[in-house]
Structures are given as structure tokens and as C-alpha cells.
Amino acid sequence: MVSALRDQGLQVPRQALVATGDDLVRALDHVGLPVVVKPSASSGSDGCRICHTEREAVEHFMAIHRCTNLLGTVNEAVLVQEYLPGTQYVVATVSMDGQHHLHELSRSCVDERGGTPTRRHTISHRRLGPEERPVIAYVYACLDALGIRHGAANTDVRLTGAGPRIIEVNARILGPTLDPDPYFNAYGSSHQHLLIESTLAPADFRRRLRLEYAPPNVMGKAFLRSVESGVLRGIPGLEAVRRLPGFHSATSLPEVGSTVSDQTLTTGSTGIVYFIHEDESLVEKSLDVLLSMENAGGLFDVAAA
Known part of the structure; x- marks a missing residue:
């Protein structure tokens, strides 16, 4: 690639x-x-x-x-x-006849745990600013160069001091098992929905191609992680998370009695929390609180296996 x-x-x-x-x-x-x-x-x-x-x-x-x-x-x-220093973005698109529709632009919070890059959360943008527009232009150029003229793609890219640089282009929808409901709340559509629309209702999708990227809300998506591995006894911090401003939903939570060990992989196997609000700073603060709870071990109650 x-x-x-x-x-x-x-x-x-x-x-x-x-x-x-x-x-x-x-x-x-x-x-x-x-x-x-x-x-x-x-x-x-x-x-x-x-x-x-x-x-x-x-x-x-x-x-x-x-x-x-x-x-x-x-x-x-x-x-x-x-290694590419800089801000990492996730760009989700759907293409038709070589024209690309931007569905989602999100900024990633990536930690390094013992040298392993670990995506903690993403937060979307409601508008394209002077930093983001070159990123999108670069992603579109990558899609063109790779011959992605039809269908969905999600691209990881870093904005370095020398400009945007590709990490990878995935020619598929973003997270096939992700719950579409928070996406409809934040964007008015989901990646899956747009892919189907481009296939079954192409005239409707072509009208989207003329629209400026301007989703009504910001979405924060946090990949929950336990600081310890072992048998899950409970998620005592979940109620506090539900009370955070902008909380929308928590999905894919592990069951009590199951083994949790996914501390670095971004698979969502230990749960995903969504925050939806029109105010980006409010979503950022809620994500920061959640991150602090996780780092302090206040989210999961785990017994050593």
C-alpha cells in the first residue's frame, strides 16, 4: 500500500x-x-x-x-x-464513482504503554479547520492512488511537522460491529448506512456528495481497559461514568466472571463508552475524567486469576 x-x-x-x-x-x-x-x-x-x-x-x-x-x-x-510524531486522525469515507464523502473525522488519543501504542479514545470534529483540511485532501489523494473509487474506507493518518503521513488505509467500514445508534446521534448516519445508501439509493448518496462536512454533534468514543488482568467481579465505576456530561451509551461490556486481559489491543472486548454533545470541550472533559478513573483502577473490579 x-x-x-x-x-x-x-x-x-x-x-x-x-x-x-x-x-x-x-x-x-x-x-x-x-x-x-x-x-x-x-x-x-x-x-x-x-x-x-x-x-x-x-x-x-x-x-x-x-x-x-x-x-x-x-x-x-x-x-x-x-515512527511518525504528531496528531493521529481517523477518517471514515464512502466513495462512489471516484467521488469521496467524508463521514467522520476524529482525533485519536494514543498512549504508549511499555512501547506499545494504545488508542484510549477518539473525539470527532464538527468542522474542518486549517489543520484538518490538508489531512482530508491527503486522504482523498491516497484513496485515488489506491484505486478506491467505490465503497467504504477508514484511514489512519498522522499530521507531522512535514505534513500528513499515512499509517494505513482500510478498504472497509470502520468497526463492523460498532453500535450504529451513537453514530446516528452524532452524525445523522452511520458508516454502514452510508455504504448501503450508496449501493441501494445512489441518487440520495450523490446529493450528500455536494454537502459540506458539518455533523450536528461531537462524538467521544472510549475503549475501556482494565489496569489489571484476571476474573471480572464487577464494574463499580460504571455508574459514575453514566453520570458524566454527554454520556450516551456503553456497549460490549464484559460479563461478570469472564477473564479480562485486553490492556493494549483496540478490539473493544472490554467495552466501549460513547459521549455525544454539541460542545467539544464538554466531551473532552468527560473523556479525561474517564481516563483518570481507568488509570487509577477505579472502573473495573478484577480478582487475580
Whole structure:
């Protein structure tokens, strides 16, 4: 994907696909440090690590090479990619006949836990500002270069000091199992809905293509995480979360008695909380409170397994 974009003249991160530790060491001369070492095909931040030294990169390569990833396939090769500093965005689109409709633009809060990038939450934008417009133009150029003329896509991109740089383009809807209800509250539609509309009601979708991006509300989406692994005894902090301003819903919560261990993967297996409001600062404050509760261990009650 990145090679195809580079061939089309787009600015992309330096990277290399490596199959041995020696290949990796040679690749670092081209890619530089720090780097992100990750499976060439997986999801949810599985096996992804930020490495600041050659030793860290080699050790992580050895840890994930030839291991089974989250998708159930073996990591025969590993991707080494230039680390991109800057704000990370999620851009969800639906395309028809080479024209792209922007459904969602969200900013990601990404922590580093022991070198593992961990997406804590996202918060959407209601308008495109001077920083966001170049990001969207870059994403559209990526979709064009990759030949995505029809259907849904979601793109992760970072706005670096040198401009937008791609992380990945996923030619599919954003989170196939995500609850559409909060999306309708925030945007008036969901990614799934727009994809179906573009197929079954193309005339209605073409009218959308002429509209400016201006959703009525802001959506904050938090991926809940337990600071401890073990057997879930309860979620005592949930009632306090429900009382936070802008709270909309909590979905995919784990059942009492189940084992929780997902501390870094972005799979939603330990729950997702949505906040919806027209005031972005209000949603940001609620997300900050939730993050503080999680970090203090005040959300989940977990017994050691």
C-alpha cells in the first residue's frame, strides 16, 4: 500500500518488510530510529511496538516473528516503519464513482504503554479547520492512488511537522460491529448506512456528495481497559461514568466472571463508552475524567486469576 502511494508521488513514511534479524538491522540504516515494528498483516495494535534502539527493534522482531497474530495467520514477515510524531486522525469515507464523502473525522488519543501504542479514545470534529483540511485532501489523494473509487474506507493518518503521513488505509467500514445508534446521534448516519445508501439509493448518496462536512454533534468514543488482568467481579465505576456530561451509551461490556486481559489491543472486548454533545470541550472533559478513573483502577473490579 505504502509503496503504491509512493509510486503515485505521495509523501509516505519510510519502511521495509523484513524476514530475518539481519534484514531488520540493514533496514534500520534506511528507515532510521525510532521505528514501529509490527506484523505486516493484523489488527487492533496487535504486536505493534515503538522501538527507540536497534536492540529493542531486534528483540521485538524475534518476539513476534513466526508467531500467530490476532487474525490467526503466522507473521512470516514483519514491517519496520518510520515512527511518525504528531496528531493521529481517523477518517471514515464512502466513495462512489471516484467521488469521496467524508463521514467522520476524529482525533485519536494514543498512549504508549511499555512501547506499545494504545488508542484510549477518539473525539470527532464538527468542522474542518486549517489543520484538518490538508489531512482530508491527503486522504482523498491516497484513496485515488489506491484505486478506491467505490465503497467504504477508514484511514489512519498522522499530521507531522512535514505534513500528513499515512499509517494505513482500510478498504472497509470502520468497526463492523460498532453500535450504529451513537453514530446516528452524532452524525445523522452511520458508516454502514452510508455504504448501503450508496449501493441501494445512489441518487440520495450523490446529493450528500455536494454537502459540506458539518455533523450536528461531537462524538467521544472510549475503549475501556482494565489496569489489571484476571476474573471480572464487577464494574463499580460504571455508574459514575453514566453520570458524566454527554454520556450516551456503553456497549460490549464484559460479563461478570469472564477473564479480562485486553490492556493494549483496540478490539473493544472490554467495552466501549460513547459521549455525544454539541460542545467539544464538554466531551473532552468527560473523556479525561474517564481516563483518570481507568488509570487509577477505579472502573473495573478484577480478582487475580
